[in-house]
Amino acid sequence: MKADLVVKNGRIFDGGKSLGNTAAAVKDGKFVFVGKDAAVETYIGEDTKIIDAAECSILPGFVDAHLHATMCTELYATKLIYGIDRQEGESRRAYIERNLEPVREYAEENPDLPIIRATGWTPAAFQLDPEGTPTCHEIDELVCADRPVMLRSFDHHSVLVNSKALEMAGITKDTPTPRNGMMSRDADGNPTGLFQELSAICMLIDKLPLIDFSVEEYKAGILNFQKEQAFPHGLMGIFDAYATENALAAYKELAESGELKIRVRTALLADLSRPFDQFEQMVKDKGKYDVGDDFKIETVKFFCDGGGFTFYMNEPFEAQVLKEMGYPPEYRGFPQWTEEEMKQAFLLLAKGGYQIHVHAMGDAAVKQTLNAYEYIEENGVRGRRNSIAHIMNIDDGDIERMARLNVVGSIQPTWPIIDYFSMMFVLPLLGRERMYNQYPIGRMKKAGAVMASGTDFPITVEIDPLKGIQVGMTRTTPKESEHYEEYKGIISGPEDDPTADLMSLNDMIESYTLSGAYQMFTEDVTGTIEAGKSADFVILSGAIEDAEPMDIGEMKVDKFILKGEQVK
Incomplete structure (x- = not known):
């Protein structure tokens, strides 16, 4: 068999690990061979396109496990x-x-x-x-x-x-x-x-x-996102964490017309303003918007808490800020839904085949969410890769519980840094100890929880996975920050063990590839570079394993092959 495409002379990472392979062959949009340069020669024919990776890293296409593409x-x-x-x-x-x-x-x-x-x-x-x-x-x-x-x-x-x-x-x-x-x-x-x-x-x-935007405005926005953000940064899949009715219609039309090239999973919104039977309707409507492998709705999104003074914390916010803002000294935010409401809704949705994705910033919000996930299992329903997004603070015991319940941490690696924003807004609100303990990605990973990386783009303007890998490994202010000189070298981690949450290169690559595919239920199709899977991969501008961690964010996606076709 002769391949449509052969890439060789590279350094292939598979699922976050380098196994020593250097070449791959692609036929009809799928990998048919992964191995050494010498062995790939048999797949080269007269019409085979050949890419010389020039000893640069070859990674699976990236997944952003939590963003807002329609926004x-x-x-x-x-x-x-x-x-x-x-x-x-x-x-x-x-x-x-x-x-x-x-x-x-x-x-x-x-x-x-x-x-x-x-x-x-x-x-x-x-x-x-x-x-x-x-x-x-x-x-x-x-x-x-x-x-x-x-x-x-x-x-x-x-x-x-x-x-x-x-x-x-x-x-x-x-x-x-x-x-x-x-x-x-x-x-x-x-x-x-x-x-x-x-x-x-x-x-x-x-x-x-x-x-709200019209369907046509959303279609234009999605196509612009695909061209200007997804392709340049090697994103082969995204989880769009909630879309409006007009946005859902836009996605469906683009998928049906073939204009949507990347894989998209999105979520229905659990709406506080609507009665409980909204969840019964969601179960009845499951599959209504799905278009093959390109666009599906597998998920319902809940907000357990909000932002700022609506974080839901185990302990009150800092006394001084509460006094200045006129809040009672015991104020610690509040949950959007009661725990009982979440338990009943989660159980109904889980029985109906949905994954549940919860915005939870504060440690009390995370705890309440895990209580509801545990309730599902106590009632005989194994959770469908349920996830918690953000996880600003979490109890140590709940870190262990996340792993036990197979809850995916849908995390943003660029967030946990000590910088101008942290010092001006997070410190007054949460205090020093909680600020330095924020987003304990490394501890969650070490406990055995699946970490799937995303960006929350465009809420966070940085979408580049390579910059996320850099910050996930260093947890310190990037060089390009205007406040770098002031905060350089300060690691975001417990003050008695600052490096506790640093992630390895392999773990960060896994979080942006295989783990993201796992959260999206596409790991059988993509997420690794192996025969039989969709040929979704990026060739970087250098060898990522040779780069200094603080310099990884300066690397680029040089080429991007999606479903066997070069889109960059």
Whole structure:
């Protein structure tokens, strides 16, 4: 048999390990041989394309186990206001003006847009400000008052709107605040334009559908993500951690037309504002959107807690910040769902064949989620690779429980660093010990839990898996950070054992390849370089095992072969 493609003179990693193989042959989109250069010669024919890897590393195609690809529509259809840091001593008004000036210019440049959307403002910059976040009236004044304006925060846990948006949505002082969401009000009870957490944001979207993107806008955003982000970085698969109805329709249409090249798994949202029978409907509808191997919905996503002051912690937030913000001294956040609600919903969904994926930042949120996962097993249902995303803090005993329950840690390796953000916002909220113990990826891996790496892109703007591998191995500020000189060499880990959470090169590669495929139920199809599997692989710009860990993020994906076809 002659191959369509042969790659040789490389260093092949398979499932995170280097087994000494140097060559592979591909036929009809699948590997038919993996081995040494000399043996691959028999697969070379007159029409075989040959790639010389020049002794560079060959890895399975990467998987991003938690991102928001459909949110990338924002990168092409909204005004971006990411990275506007509040300067020391800067007044609230001056900072708001710096954020809103580019939005005002965008509105003036686009007079025919029915809604002005922008993305990227930072709620934490107002965290300790007694005057709080901007109001609808300030947006009216500084952007426009005759069209609706919607500003999403960089973390997507907060939305600001102007008075016109409130008017069009019919939201007034008589509108009840959604359960476990926050709708900010003034002293008279009138909404100020700030909506926090998904139940409140979903209410706003339901009342003003114009806020969401159309199916066609989502299709354009997904294709742009595929071309500008997935292909350049070697992503052969992604878990898109929740998509709206319009986004689901966009994915389905792209998969059916053959325009969706990467493998996508996404999730239905467990919506606090809807009755319990939403889960019964999900079970009835399972498979409704699926299109072969390219697009499937295997998962339901829950938020156990939120962000910032809505983290759900075992112990209260730091006393000083609680005092300054007017919270009671025992305040430790709260769960979005009760434990009993999660147990019953999880059991129903597990019986219906769904995987469950839970956003849990605080250690109390992780504990409650694991309690619910354990309940499933106690009732005779083996969990379907259920996962917990983020895991900022976790009890030692719950680390062991994650491994025992086969819970996948859907983690973000670039997050656990001590830097400007940590010192300005995490330290005041959680204190030194919890800050240094955040995101204990290494300890979870050592305990036997599956770690599947992702980025939370575009909430985190860095999507490159190689940069994730670097930070996962070093847990320190990258060289390209503007704050590198200030924080270089500080390792994010327990102060009595700073290196406890460092990951090895093999473990990091595994987390971005085989473990991600495992979370997506595609490990029988892809995730390793072996005969019979889909030919999804990247050739790097050098030999990753020879690079210094702090330099791995400077490497590039030189070539990307997806299902046997070179897309980069």
